[in-house]
Amino acid sequence: MTPTIMDIGGAPLIVGAGIAGLMTALHLAPEPVVLLSSTPLGTGGCSKFAQGGLAASLGCDDSRELHLSDTLAAGDGLCDQAAVRRMVEAAPKAIEDLERFGVAFDRGPDGALRLGLEAAHSCRRIVHAAGDATGRELVRALIAAVRRTASITILENMEARRLIVEDGAVVGVLAVGGTDVVTISTSRVVLATGGIGGLFCDTTNPLGSFGHGLALAACAGAELADLEFVQFHPTALDSPLRPMPLISEAVRGEGAVLINERGERFLADTPGGELAPRDVVARVVWHQIAAGRSVFLDASKCLGPSLGKRFPAIAQLCREAGIDPATEPIPVRPAAHYHMGGVAVDAAGRSSLNGLWACGEVACTGLHGANRLASNSLTEAVVTAAWVAESVAGASPDCRRRLFPALVPPRPDPSCIRPVVSHALGIIREGETLRKAAAALLSIAADNEAASDSAVVALMIAIAALRREESRGSHYRSDFPGRDADASPSRLTLRTAIQAAVALGWRAPTRSHVT
Missing domain, CATH: 3.50.50.60 (FAD/NAD(P)-binding domain)
Incomplete structure (x- = not known):
């Protein structure tokens, strides 16, 4: 032809x-x-599908050097430091560019950007839009x-x-x-x-x-x-749906913990706990599942009824799967997420x-x-x-x-x-x-x-x-x-x-x- x-x-x-x-x-x-x-x-x-936000050093307790060091630590020795530095220096302006194109980011009562915390970050620097629907x-x-x-x-x-x-x-x-x-x-x-x-x-x-x-x-x-x-996200909703719905790391950033069916918090002795780097958390969760255990993310104590307001899309996904995340632990398992x-x-x-x-x-x-x-x-x-x-x-x-x-x-x-x-x-x-x-x-x-x-x-x-x-x-x-x-x-x-x-x-x- x-x-x-x-x-x-x-x-x-x-x-x-x-x-x-x-x-x-x-x-x-x-x-x-x-x-x-x-x-x-x-x-x-x-x-x-991205629930997470954009990382940028915007908080008064943050700096570009801190964002740089966190990125290099997560990259485990293989980042190009010049590329990282250039990106973290440009990140704050990227937020401005997006707002210029009409993106409405989440803000607090004082009008300042609301900053979230995710794994391996030293402080709150994640900018979100529409809660968990960035x-x-x-x-x-x-x-x-x-x-x-x-x-x-x-x-x-x-x-x-x-x-x-x-x-x-x-x-x-x-x-x-x-x-x-x-x-x-x-x-x-x-x-x-x-x-x-x-x-x-x-x-x-x-x-x-x-x-x-x-x-x-x-x-x-x-x-x-x-x-x-290949990065595997540790907390995908364990369901038959494909793609697997993501339970954002930001939920762990608000205090949710990983437990097995016995109620044991198996990351308690891991440095960083639930907010350790994703590869660490994913491997620990994988070992639990390989041993025949079920794994859950429990947000009932840290968020409870407020979860639906803070993470409306996740709450809806859980309800569709027959789970009340305000009172019940959410079944999760690792899934291929980012390359x-x-x-x-x-x-x-x-x-x-x-x-x-x-x-x-x-x-x-x-x-x-x-x-x-x-x-x-x-x-x-x-x-x-x-x-x-x-x-x-x-x-x-x-x-x-x-x-x-x-x-x-x-x-x-x-x-x-x-x-x-x-x-x-x-x-x-x-x-x-x-x-x-x-x-x-x-x-x-x-x-x-x-x-x-x-x-x-x-x-x-x-x-x-x-x-x-x-x-x-x-x-x-x-x-x-x-x-x-x-x-x-x-x-x-x-x-x-x-x-x-x-x-x-x-x-x-x-x-x-x-x-």
Whole structure:
């Protein structure tokens, strides 16, 4: 099939319409830009599910240096300190930018921003909107701002299937909308496609968030970084719903405690208790469940009847599950939540591939290291969107039109690899299990089938996890429980991942996604 060519006049193309994509488009105004969304605007992606807020040093007892040190501590030695410093210094202005675009943040009776506390933060610095519905409020306001901006063209219900590369540079995007196949000619592409939680059976992410942007970048030859670091949120509502409803860390910040079915507070002797770093809490909860115990979050004593007012969305979720959180403990379990790894980018959001930028969770900026500090992710998406927009605007467009005959990959479907990923790449990992998973994933990645793109991403994560023979942050190897003092951030391309698989004795694929 020969796709139809869509001429966008040299404008940049943003793939993804969550907070990172929306903010990048707004910061590019008044330069023309095209925003590509695989669903109707506001209905897909992770952004609207974010209950937590944005971390910024705004309190009188806080400082940028304190925010910096908390972020570095959570990142467990793998943060890029320059990237962290730049982000924490820009965070307060990011809050102002959001208010300028119409976001209504929560304020106290005195009119000051209400600041919340979350795990591993030294003080209250989390800015929320609509209580526990920050993501929903941000998406609402930013979509309204985008629709008001004449320079932004929105293409809804259109999914990017491949980046088109010539001579080591992006020259277009192959996309599918319904029965229409189009190639969008552009030399400037921004990936803002979110995370990978949908690769796992238990996740707080929409099932459509399965690393699609990482597959696009990897298959085009871009370098990816820190893929082994997947953060599991310790307190997802233990229910059949997918995505799993999140019980925000802010509830623990108000004093809720984790107990088992015996009523034992099993984190009492853990430094930091319920507000220890997420990887620590998730592993302790995992061990309780692995031992056959049920785990609950009890907010009845610290919040009681006030929980419904402070966290209305969570209270409603619990009521729908037949639980009164004001008087009953809430059943919880860990779930895949956030990916610290992503497309390796520089300070301007540029990838290793000319003409490709990345922003938000799909990018790896060096901010999060081995374990993201709570509520730094929304801040990162908002802050880096401005830097990406400035870089994109400063890049000269290549307006030459090309014909792009191309094989159209099938619509991605990760369902058959979720059990493999969940078993091998969960909270506790082990070398032999990783090797078996990678072998299975390699054969799927080599074929042009619905699961192949997802298998590409999962394979690269498995290889990264095998290479890191230590336990650090969110990456825990039961066969390497210690920490390697000489370990450093990791980088991979799809080609080097396949080469690593071959070196381990696996059969090389007959076909490759590498362009």
